[in-house]
Amino acid sequence: MIRIENLHKSFGELEVLKGVSARIAPGETVCLIGSSGSGKTTLLRCLNLLEMPDSGEIWIGGQRITDPKVKKTDVRRETGMVFQHFNLFPHMTVIRNIMIAPIKVRGVSDGEALDIARHFLDKVGLSEKADNYPRQLSGGQQQRVAIARALAMKPQVMLFDEATSALDPEMTGEVIKVMKDLSGEGMTMVVVTHEMGFAREASNRIIFMADGAVAEFDAPGVIFNRPSNPATAAFLRSVIRM
Amino acid sequence: MVNWSLIWTEIPNLARGAGWTLFITFFSLMFGVAIGLCLAMLRLSRRWWLRLPASVYVEAVRGTPMLVQILLIWFGVFPMLGLNRAEAYYAGIAALALNSGAYLCEIFRGGIQSIDKGQREAALSLGMTETQVMAHVILPQALANALPAIGNEFVTLIKDSSLVSSIAVAELTYRAMLVAARRYEYFTMYIGIAIMYFAMTFATSRILARLEARLRKGSK
Ligand SMILES: Nc1ncnc2c1ncn2[C@@H]1O[C@H](COP(=O)(O)OP(=O)(O)OP(=O)(O)O)[C@@H](O)[C@H]1O
Ligand SMILES: [Mg+2]
Numbered sequence: 001m002i003r004i005e006n007l008h009k010s011f012g013e014l015e016v017l018k019g020v021s022a023r024i025a026p027g028e029t030v031c032l033i034g035s036s037g038s039g040k041t042t043l044l045r046c047l048n049l050l051e052m053p054d055s056g057e058i059w060i061g062g063q064r065i066t067d068p069k070v071k072k073t074d075v076r077r078e079t080g081m082v083f084q085h086f087n088l089f090p091h092m093t094v095i096r097n098i099m100i101a102p103i104k105v106r107g108v109s110d111g112e113a114l115d116i117a118r119h120f121l122d123k124v125g126l127s128e129k130a131d132n133y134p135r136q137l138s139g140g141q142q143q144r145v146a147i148a149r150a151l152a153m154k155p156q157v158m159l160f161d162e163a164t165s166a167l168d169p170e171m172t173g174e175v176i177k178v179m180k181d182l183s184g185e186g187m188t189m190v191v192v193t194h195e196m197g198f199a200r201e202a203s204n205r206i207i208f209m210a211d212g213a214v215a216e217f218d219a220p221g222v223i224f225n226r227p228s229n230p231a232t233a234a235f236l237r238s239v240i241r242m
Numbered sequence: 243m244v245n246w247s248l249i250w251t252e253i254p255n256l257a258r259g260a261g262w263t264l265f266i267t268f269f270s271l272m273f274g275v276a277i278g279l280c281l282a283m284l285r286l287s288r289r290w291w292l293r294l295p296a297s298v299y300v301e302a303v304r305g306t307p308m309l310v311q312i313l314l315i316w317f318g319v320f321p322m323l324g325l326n327r328a329e330a331y332y333a334g335i336a337a338l339a340l341n342s343g344a345y346l347c348e349i350f351r352g353g354i355q356s357i358d359k360g361q362r363e364a365a366l367s368l369g370m371t372e373t374q375v376m377a378h379v380i381l382p383q384a385l386a387n388a389l390p391a392i393g394n395e396f397v398t399l400i401k402d403s404s405l406v407s408s409i410a411v412a413e414l415t416y417r418a419m420l421v422a423a424r425r426y427e428y429f430t431m432y433i434g435i436a437i438m439y440f441a442m443t444f445a446t447s448r449i450l451a452r453l454e455a456r457l458r459k460g461s462k
Contacts, residue, residue, distance in 0.1 A: 076368065077368070080368075087361060089365075100368075101368035101370065106369075153369060
């Protein structure tokens with residue numbers, strides 16, 4: 001589903017991705033973990049071309065998205081992204097937040113968009129909030145709306161960048177549950193997270209990134225119980241102690 | 243000191259002048275908003291050859307007196323464009339709009355830049371084009387934030403529009419000038435219109451403040 005080949009990305013002098021390669025199968029949930037600054041966000045943003053890699057290739061669903069002839073908007077409508085700070089549109093109601101992209105990008109009718117939006121809002125358990133504005137919702141509810149908004153474009157892949165990091169602890173559960181459900185339904189997901197519980201229970205495989213490269217890429221059982229890279233073990237010890 | 247009976251007899255005349263003042267102000271602001279938006283887009287462009295002329299324009303307008311701009315447009319630009327038979331108030335509106343467009347440009351530019359960049363990224367990640375992001379996500383928020391500043395600009399324009407009296411547009415100040423000169427009643431006429439200008443600006447600020455409060459409540 002996703003194939004990344006020797007990806008490089010620098011910001012000025014700073015080389016952030018130093019030759020990242022990975023393959024992710026359809027329906028797989030892959031967690032990206034690693035210490036701060038290791039390049040997780042940058043890698044994720046390359047997958048929907050919010051960052052343009054300097055060199056290397058990415059294929060998503062058979063399409064080489066790093067091909068300069070490919071339109072970025074065509075790539076992005078197939079890859080949903082969920083951000084740490086939700087980034088809902090504050091001037092639109094919840095339902096409008098979800099409808100806008102299907103209408104403007106996919107060109108579906110208002111009525112059809114409303115049906116789609118209702119369906120996904122129901123899926124994240126917030127049907128009764130359709131006509132509220134984002135600021136009237138709790139953080140956890142806002143993030144669930146953001147997930148519904150991304151899903152409404154019916155993407156092939158969902159990308160999550162620390163979707164629960166900005167939430168109060170009592171609200172992470174509701175968002176994680178939605179993510180787990182989605183993973184269980186066979187959505188292909190790449191999830192940057194500090195939630196080791198989610199990584200352990202919901203992911204098929206885990207990428208441990210260190211210093212701009214994939215240090216280890218294996219099943220959660222292997223990563224958590226007998227990591228082959230000493231850096232992985234050291235990282236896990238540090239986060240689990242916290 | 244104040245010749246009240248003169249004011250009383252001139253009320254219909256001055257009221258018509260005040261009507262013209264508001265008319266000129268309103269249309270200048272409408273065109274000014276459109277010009278300001280275009281300029282803001284140009285100034286935020288990635289291409290230097292779009293940014294540069296817009297910046298030069300804004301700096302030039304802000305660095306020259308409005309009276310000079312009005313005279314330049316009416317006596318210089320209009321004849322050059324062959325608009326010899328146009329009414330002077332067209333030139334007045336054009337000058338005020340071009341002037342306030344430059345000031346509004348900076349307000350809009352600031353408003354657009356103050357929108358969190360996460361908004362743009364979220365919209366892009368959904369597959370929107372840059373134009374769609376601007377039209378549906380950034381501008382509605384930036385304009386809503388700029389409403390109080392647009393209201394202030396309206397109040398400023400009510401006062402600045404008195405300068406178009408210099409090209410014989412029959413608005414409030416010009417009518418007062420004529421009466422004052424004919425009757426030698428300078429103090430009466432100018433204190434009279436000062437009070438009228440104050441009434442207009444004061445009422446406008448009050449109405450705008452109330453509208454703003456209602457808008458804010460509505461969106462909460
Ligand atoms: N737009 C940018 N311009 C310059 N430097 C950047 C930019 N984006 C990221 N960086 C730098 O690249 C490095 C990797 O950043 P990245 O956000 O990918 O790390 P991360 O693994 O997601 O870290 P965290 O866990 O803190 O989110 C950091 O040193 C960061 O400062
Ligand atoms: Mg990050």
